[in-house]
Amino acid sequence: MNNYISKRLTWLGLVMCCAISTNALGQNPLGNVELSIQHVQGSVYMIMRPGGGGNIGASIGEDGVLLVDSLFEPMAESLVRAVRSVSDGPIRFLINTHVHPDHVGGNEPLRDQGVLIFAHDNTRSRFLLERNRYPRQGGSFAPQPSAGARPEITFDSEVGFHVNGEEVRAFLAPPAHTDGDVFVYFPESDVLHLGDVFRTTSYPIMDLYNGGSLRGTIAALDLAIDMAGPNTKVIPGHGLEIVDRNSMIEFRDMILDVRAQVLSMLREGMHLDEVMAANITAGYDAKWGQEAGWTAIDFVPIVYYELGGSGRLEDR
Template identity: 65%
Template sequence: MKLDHKSRLYGMISMTFMAAALLVSSGASAQGNFDGVELSIEPVAGNVHMVQRPGGGGNIGVQIGPDGVLLVDSLFEPLADKLVAAVRQVSEEDIRFLINTHIHIDHVGGNRSLAERGVLIFAHDNTRVRFFEEMSRFPRAGGTFVPQQPEAARPLITFNDTMSFHLNGEEVRAFLAPPAHTDGDVFVYFSESDVLHLGDVYRTTSYPIIDVYNGGTLQGTIAALDLAIEIAGPDTKIIPGHGLDVVKRDALVAFRDMIVDIQGKVLAMIRDGKKLEEVMAAQPTSAYDAQWTNDPGWGPDDFLPVVYYQLGGSGRLLDR
């Protein structure tokens, strides 16, 4: 039987809508899933700290000082009170501002709770548009749906290319990256602290997750990493969207070079007329799998089809 892998990648509509219905009906149980989760907060550099949850998912940037607290992302809704408590360990000042780096639920889920505390939310124009979709679709498991976020969670202030905060003795610059993880990816650079938060464009746990449902692209991922490498100096501390380690510029270079290497191998096979199944059987990621498959739900079988189709591959799977 022939199976169109592209439809596998972008499909599974009925199954994921059923999953969405279950998700909507099980909001109470979602709270229970986070009951035992403890957040930690660690200094990064200067005015900037990082809040983490176990496993290093959805890392939060925290800038503190006498002018108040600025957050980068907000974790899941059930963790909002714990996020505030973690911030209170290093500052008693009000949390005043929140920047969303993109639309995913582990980065915007706490928006409503923080907004109800008087926090002003900022994001890129494209990210706010995603808040109006009746169901938000994400790339794991062939396309997973979550319900629309409440109106109170929507960013009140949006920008097109860049905006700056002048807070706690430093300029904090938020700016649009090329469409990489999504089409609303925002980098946040804390100038005096020399800390760069890259959202989910960069992670230390897996191959890049290119969310084609929300405008992510392979070429944009490489371009976004090139931009981050250009901005980062030798001592810049870099907060990944996922992962337990704050890194430096050389880690970004290695991550970018890995993607470029895999891209080159896949493109060569496409030019040789290889079908997707043949490309996957050739295991062009094998040299990297041990390092970049530490995030359950996103491995070579998820990453390679995206690379293949983003590079123009169109072959169907071979007969089984």
């Protein structure tokens, strides 16, 4: 068994043992998770769960509350409690950065409380599919979200929210994580929420089932880096750290380095298993290989195929 396949089997074992499910009493363990809230800068806060996946941005001030993403449905009560710990104002708006369940799961309970939900057209279109496919667990399927979870207002390029003393801008990014990725910029607070295009704990996920791409990931990060100044705070989609422009540059440069190495191996005619055996991410794994469900063995093949590599491991 080569190293790549043995790592893959290890990963599958991890996924199987750690799959989220209801327990014997029918309770969803996600409902027991307590979210925390942290001030970022200006009017913006970050609401996070232990481990930091699906980080929520929140503009909180005299006009009420605008949320960016809604985590998993069972966490909705805890999400509202986190907001209430700093504000009694109405939760008015919710922007979904993309379609994944850890970013839209709280939509329906929030909508039931009168929150208006916004997303890109491409994101809403996937709420209408009978089932959705996601990159983790080798392309797992998830059932259709309920009708009540669908964003009510969609846009094709950009929308502005004039709240809490600034024009919050939500706009379509190049197709990176999905083809409905929305970045949200809070200009006076000087905070960027990049959804899952940027993460501090894992390699980038290019969700090929939902329109993501390597090329778009690099373009989207370039755009975010261009927008950010020295004092800009950045909320990553995954990871507990609030970071800055330099962290985005480091992440982008890692991707460019991996891309360049894979390209050079392709030009030498190397097959995917030879590329994987070369372990080109060894110097990066300690930083970006922290999420068991998405490591170099998931990331590097996507780079390989998007750069024109062909064939599958079993073809040899």
